[in-house]
Amino acid sequence: MARKARVKSTSGIYHVMFRGVNRQDIFHDDEDRMKFLEILKKYKEYAGLVVYAWCLMSNHIHLLLKEGEEGIGATMKRVGVSYALFFNWKYQTSGHLFQNRFNSESVEQDDYFLTVVRYIHQNPVKAGMVGRVEDWRWSSCSGYYDQPCFPEGLLERSRVLQMFSPDASIAKEKFREYNEQTNQDECLEDYPFKRRRLTDEEAGHEIKEILGTREIAQVKSLPKDERDIVLRKIKSIDGLSQRQAARILGIPPSLVFKV
Known part of the structure; x- marks a missing residue:
């Protein structure tokens, strides 16, 4: 069966998700997560990406970004291939790491743009992995909360904060309130895998x-x-x-x- 064509975003902004083949973990330790973010930063600079939000879970990744000088498909392929090469080298494995091509949706409206940011940051909370969004080290939430955020220079937060207020301190306060609201957000709904980590x-x-x-x-x-x-x-x-x-x-x- 032919693959469904990716919907082209008129805004250039996409919610992107990578997931491990057969639900396998794609991160086994902090070095793996740091490596993925370093690769993402490398191709941000190479292609002129704008990265608004991310969250690295154990077997999938959420990104909210704006494509740069090349199409989103080409840049995400570079990111995925580079990380898979590192992973297979480190763990002495071979074959595909990610399930098919990455999944994505076009983000056109400001209200949905903010919904995706919140959805991404709340992923670990809804999965039962942490109690608060700020407790998950491997998302962009810490950068919005003026906490250390690895790697430096990856996150572009000004667009998000300016949507709440031109005053930086007020914007951060209002964003935090929004970011932590209880909600029933559903993004990339065709993604079938939602699970709680077993004890x-x-x-x-x-x-x-x-x-x-x-x-x-x-x-x-x-x-x-x-x-x-x-x-x-x-x-x-x-x-x-x-x-x-x-x-x-x-x-x-x-x-x-x-x-």
């Missing part, structure tokens, strides 16, 4: 269901082919990260990543 106890129960008569402690001693089959099934558990699975199974994370 270790819940994950252990799900793993035992897959193992049947086997014990968790026996997995690391299984022959490689048999172990790989089991690990593929375990990796499909909703809400279970690959690093969490490795910890519960008592095996090196690299064994899980490579399957």
Whole structure:
């Protein structure tokens, strides 16, 4: 089936999302997240992107940006390929990291532009990973709240803040109130994957269901082919990260990543 053509934004602004193939984690540690943001900054400068908001989750990424001197598709391809090369080199894996091409929607209206910013910042809260938007280190929220925001020079916040007030202090106060409002925002609604991270106890129960008569402690001693089959099934558990699975199974994370 032919891919659906990407809708061209008349404003040049897009809400973009990358997600891991087969729901796999695309970030395993802070170095991974820092590397992705460094790559994004590199291509921001190369192509003249304007980056208004971002959030890096465990297996997907949200970005709100304005395309620069080349189409958004070309720039996002550069970003995705560069990060996948780093990831595969670091974890000694191969193959696709991201599921198909990136997903996107055109952002044309000011009110929806602000909705997307809030939606992106509230992603970790709605996923149950933190209690407050400012507690998630890997989003642009900290930059809007005058807190340290890595990497320096990536975030362009003036457009957002000026939509609340020409006075900087008032704008920040009003933005914070808006950014933390309880809401039912839905953006990129065709994205089917919303899940809560499992606790270790819940994950252990799900793993035992897959193992049947086997014990968790026996997995690391299984022959490689048999172990790989089991690990593929375990990796499909909703809400279970690959690093969490490795910890519960008592095996090196690299064994899980490579399957």
